[in-house]
Amino acid sequence: MAKLRVHEVAKQLGITSKEALSKLQDIGEFVSSASSTIEPPVVKKLKAAYADAPAKGDAKKPAAGKPSAPKPAGKKPAAPAAQKPSPAAPKPGASSAPSKDAAPAEKPAAAPQAKQTPAAPTPASSAPEKPAASNAPKPGAAAPKPGPAAPASKPNGRGGGGRPGNNPFTPKHSSDERSGGPRPSGGRGGGPRPGNNPFAPKQGMKPSRNDGDRPAPRPGGSRGAAGAPRPGGAAGQGGGPRPNPSMMPGQISRPAPAGGGRGAGGRGRGGGAAGGGPSTGGPGGGAPRGGRGGRGGTQGAFGRGGGSRKQRKSKRAKRQELEQQQAPVVGGVKVPKGDGGTVVRLRRGSSLADLADKIKADPAALVTVLFHLGEMATANQSLDEGTFQVLGEELGYKIEIVSPEDEDREILDSFDIDLEAEAEGESADDLAKRPAVVTVMGHVDHGKTRLLDAIRSTHVIEGEAGGITQHIGAYQVSLEHEGKERRLTFIDTPGHEAFTAMRARGAKVTDIAVLVVAADDGVMPQTVEALNHAKAAGVPIVVAVNKIDKPEASPDKIRGQLTEYGLVPEEYGGDTMFVDVSARQNMHIDDLLEAVMLTADAALELRANPDKDARGVAIEANLDKGRGAVATVLVQSGTLRVGDNMVAGTAHGRVRAMFDENGDTVSEALPSRPVQVLGLSTVPRAGDLFLVTEDDRTARQIAEKREAAERNATLARRRKRITLEEFDQAVAEGKIDTLNLIIKGDVSGAVEALEDSLMKIDIGEDDVQLRVIHRGVGAITQNDVNLATVDNAIIIGFNVRPAERVNEYADEEGVDMRFYSVIYDAIDDIESALKGMLKPEYEEVQLGTAEVREVFRSSKWGSIAGSLVMSGIVRRNASARLVRDGAVVANDLKIESLRRFKDDATEVREGYECGIGLGKFNDIKDGDIIETYEMQEKPRV
């Protein structure tokens, strides 16, 4: 018999290789690594040191060689569980189970399976026995035994069973003998696929069925049965009973593709026992299938003695084996496990393949793990944050999904560019005053364009050639203020649409907004929209009351109207400057500019460092036939020079030439200076941030990375930012405390009435607020959606619908729009959302009870209560209390571990057995009742 390796013995003992190594050292044996072989006497010594917990190997050995005496099965009678997979209900403990701790859970509840095997062999014994028993139940089948049985079964599953069909020339390979060579895809452990071997006379359904022992697929965790069909990887498990995915909520019963194959090999663990036994099939021989298969074989080599495969393993194989040995098994596959604190950052829209890449795992394995957790996804499918969180928790990683801003920061980080640190590192000495950047907003036809023209024509700095001013998207004016020459930059695209679109891209371009209101018209819907957009961005507003040349102009009326919207004129004691102007007649334009200066000086600290590479924002861009991409950019800090390498959004290139608003060439542009730039590879979007890089290569690579990030983001976009239903949770998580609304209605009366009623909702507490950030009359427009996007708002449409294509846009941006035609319905919805937003009150809700049937003590896990769920469900992480003879022995416990057979389970339902670990609490006795409960939120009335 081959010598065992440390890790193999460790596995038998249910300890880690590391622990085994240190124990060996303790007992005076020096062994260099986990893959070193150890002499039988040393193995004995080591096992003796763990005498408390019988080694798995003990169970296995008999299997390999001669079967141990079967233990009276069903010592523990059975429980109701009609579904028990295993025929008999062997007592885990009884059967020299490998290690009690592993097995407890699986004590089958005695539910004798009518059809299956007649007898109820002890787990350990059963496996080997069966083959011998001739066609009795296939070993695999027998294996179903939970814990103890597990080992036995595995062998079947994997090692034990050569895949019948695989060797057409093995005459004796009847499925019977084969002891249930597992066939992954087929119903996993148990059944040899009869049809596979045309030359095996005995092959037929019958044996296979036998073998089956294979309980009818049970809803809940029947998977214990070796035979239990198991999707995907599960199957792979080799006969090992595993929690059936179907017992998980929301589970989909489709098999996880990936795992399946893997399973084939029967990942050897545990299987060795039986596997070795039937040298007939050749240990593990069944499934030499890829690496895993190989493993199965290796493990079977526990029973390798029987094997004809004594060939030496290559170093690589050994190394792989060791690696796999060290990796934990989750969901039936091996994945590198984190320590619980390792943070893995993933971009929004990432897939399992991306995660696999980061944690150096096999994507297919992650598919299986996720399936095990109750969710189906392909390796390349974009997953949401919640799914990654659950998966991360299972794997021991903290997964963080990064926002677009973080994402961009990370991209720049990878090039050693940290804009924040750069800005923070600047001292007051580095900063110089810069001009304010102004956006003109207002209702249609109130004179925005005319005003911008008036300002430009009177104040634009003349070009050298005195050339004709041209539209480049922004311009700078110069004027004298308090004896000094001051400049202001105007964005030449009037309206809040462009303003909010840029904000949506993360660009903070505007320092001050000029709100133009025609004195002969008054405050109109877009006036309000514009002021709401400016307020939402926290930008100070200066009001230009235009068209005062008109006889019907009534500037005072405008002041009065705007007061209602929170813009109180200075002359009324407020802090908003109102300037009466006439754009047509160039009246008071200077006063307006003066007011803008004063407001800027009062409210803002406008400084930037001019002595560094330029950073800024693209204002607008177009593709010119002769000149290629032409972009107007606004320098926000640093100085932009011709010849600089820059990247703007996903466009990059070298600045070939720069022009100002007069069409004159410029060689450098200081902060707040808008210039037209030639030389970019493509056209950036308005609002794209730009920066100058050291070389062209860096610029190109940043652009490429951004492009890739955008592609990913588009994939994941169709997700709601925030919905009424989610407020609750968002508030509970501390993400928000204000419900932002945008109200659009068919008539202003209705909008006002709705807003009034909403504001009167008695929330009762002041930890949650309602804020209407914009209201207006007419269809829901793209601007509304933009604003909702930026400020995370919900749009309420009262008797109005979205304008053309806005629906799709809102959907793309993940903005929640709700439509009502009855005012009370809207109020009801918002009210309940708000009430949900209040900090939740919790009450205890009982989940289920489990009766302790047998307590297993393990040095590793402490006490494990082998229990039968008597009612409801037992859920991992749920709160628990222990009741003994009707009295509560301990409160405030937690179901810290929950296992079905050898695998972790999320929950176990009534009628099933499981192993429950209560953390450090060890005072558990047979007959105790474990009551589990959860604190659930109480609905508010």
Ligand SMILES: Nc1nc2c(ncn2[C@@H]2O[C@H](COP(=O)(O)OP(=O)(O)OP(=O)(O)O)[C@@H](O)[C@H]2O)c(=O)[nH]1
């Ligand atoms: N009497 C008078 N008419 C003005 C004044 N300012 C603008 N107008 C006129 O108002 C009309 C609309 O002016 P625009 O500057 O195009 O208005 P706007 O706000 O830019 O309009 P949109 O671009 O459609 O949003 C034009 O016919 C202007 O001549 C003013 O101060 N006095």
